[in-house]
Amino acid sequence: MHDRVWSCIVSTPQTWTVGVTGATGYAGGEVCRLLAGHPQLRLAGVHAASSAGRRLGELQPHLWPYADLEVRPSGVEDLAGYDVVVLALPHGESAAIAAQLPADTLVIDCGADHRLDDPAAWARWYGSEHAGSWPYGLPELPGQREQLTGARRIAVPGCYPTSVTLAMAPALAAGLVENDVVVVAASGTSGAGKSAKTHLLGSEVMGSVSAYGVGGVHRHTPEMVQTLSRAAGAPVSVSFTPTLVPMSRGILATCSARLAPGTDAAAARAAYASAYADEPFVHLLPEGQWPTTAQVLGANTVAIQVAVDPDVGRLVVVAAVDNLTKGTGGAAIQCANLALGLPETTGLPLVGVAP
Ligand SMILES: NC(=O)C1=CN([C@@H]2O[C@H](COP(=O)(O)OP(=O)(O)OC[C@H]3O[C@@H](n4cnc5c(N)ncnc54)[C@H](OP(=O)(O)O)[C@@H]3O)[C@@H](O)[C@H]2O)C=CC1
Numbered sequence: 001m002h003d004r005v006w007s008c009i010v011s012t013p014q015t016w017t018v019g020v021t022g023a024t025g026y027a028g029g030e031v032c033r034l035l036a037g038h039p040q041l042r043l044a045g046v047h048a049a050s051s052a053g054r055r056l057g058e059l060q061p062h063l064w065p066y067a068d069l070e071v072r073p074s075g076v077e078d079l080a081g082y083d084v085v086v087l088a089l090p091h092g093e094s095a096a097i098a099a100q101l102p103a104d105t106l107v108i109d110c111g112a113d114h115r116l117d118d119p120a121a122w123a124r125w126y127g128s129e130h131a132g133s134w135p136y137g138l139p140e141l142p143g144q145r146e147q148l149t150g151a152r153r154i155a156v157p158g159c160y161p162t163s164v165t166l167a168m169a170p171a172l173a174a175g176l177v178e179n180d181v182v183v184v185a186a187s188g189t190s191g192a193g194k195s196a197k198t199h200l201l202g203s204e205v206m207g208s209v210s211a212y213g214v215g216g217v218h219r220h221t222p223e224m225v226q227t228l229s230r231a232a233g234a235p236v237s238v239s240f241t242p243t244l245v246p247m248s249r250g251i252l253a254t255c256s257a258r259l260a261p262g263t264d265a266a267a268a269r270a271a272y273a274s275a276y277a278d279e280p281f282v283h284l285l286p287e288g289q290w291p292t293t294a295q296v297l298g299a300n301t302v303a304i305q306v307a308v309d310p311d312v313g314r315l316v317v318v319a320a321v322d323n324l325t326k327g328t329g330g331a332a333i334q335c336a337n338l339a340l341g342l343p344e345t346t347g348l349p350l351v352g353v354a355p
């Protein structure tokens, strides 16, 4: 009998129940997709707002293992009882719900509500009262993994800030560039969410690339300023221009900054190789290869390449992420793994589906 009990204890890994609210949307749907392959996190309930009462299979047909789950409302009483709650809601909707969940529930917010440290920055960019900041869910930032281990509240980064921070943090931390970063990033349309928007109609998007949020007005700018200033240990300014491209998933961020005196290509490459040597989800590509969004599709990875342009004295870094995977849903699972003491890569795809 003792043997049987013991073998049960050693062979049955612990599991945690997860409730996902916003499961009918793109980010929440990606969390559910990844949970389907996770050995220790079990999707136990799905929640939303206007979709409540319907079956998940009607709204997210690709999530067939969960097709029969009924979508439930997102009140605090509906979300009680899970070990982990993932909030994948429009920004401004998470904070009130999160504030009422038990302190020992692991709450992971894919929205923006708890990302910014500075209440004034929040008020300026989001126009509402700051709900307070939570540990920022980008474990690859120096010192951040320790903050996430065992945490019970985690703010998942925005999709653009993930790509840009991972692209520029090593150069800024090593003092290879001046603290003034220029970014032009291309995003697929899923970054804008599932609800229909005029500028996302097929006829508007197909066969055309367009800029938007030009002139320092995109709300991801303060988030990039926060992460990159932290990496540099000094204020960093960011000029950010997002563009919309006719594809569903993916972000390709092209970032550049003026070289600090003495920085050459070898020093730049060495800094990135050293920064990411032990990072399972960051792939510094072999010299001569450039990131594509296809190679990270569906994977919780970022592909990075770095070059020095000696004629203009600038460092150029290109990074590709899948906005729904490493850009949100995968990052949410990566953070949950850390918070729960699981190996960080558990249940997460490391290989994309290119072409
Ligand atoms: N799309 C992306 O690439 C990324 C998204 N994020 C963040 O993830 C969050 C969700 O984005 P995304 O999935 O794109 O958006 P979607 O529009 O695709 O989905 C929104 C979801 O939230 C639900 N919802 C809306 N209002 C409420 C409410 N008041 N209470 C409960 N549920 C509500 C919707 O349910 P219903 O079906 O009932 O309307 C739907 O499930 C946002 O904060 C976004 O910023 C972060 C990084 C990347």
Ligand SMILES: CC(=O)N[C@@H](CCC(=O)OP(=O)(O)O)C(=O)O
Pocket (backbone or CB within 6 Å): 091, 110, 111, 112, 157, 158, 159, 160, 187, 188, 189, 190, 191, 192, 193, 220, 242, 244
């Ligand atoms: C293409 C597109 O519209 N992208 C969105 C990205 C928003 C996002 O997903 O980020 P949050 O998590 O901060 O909402 C945008 O530019 O607003």
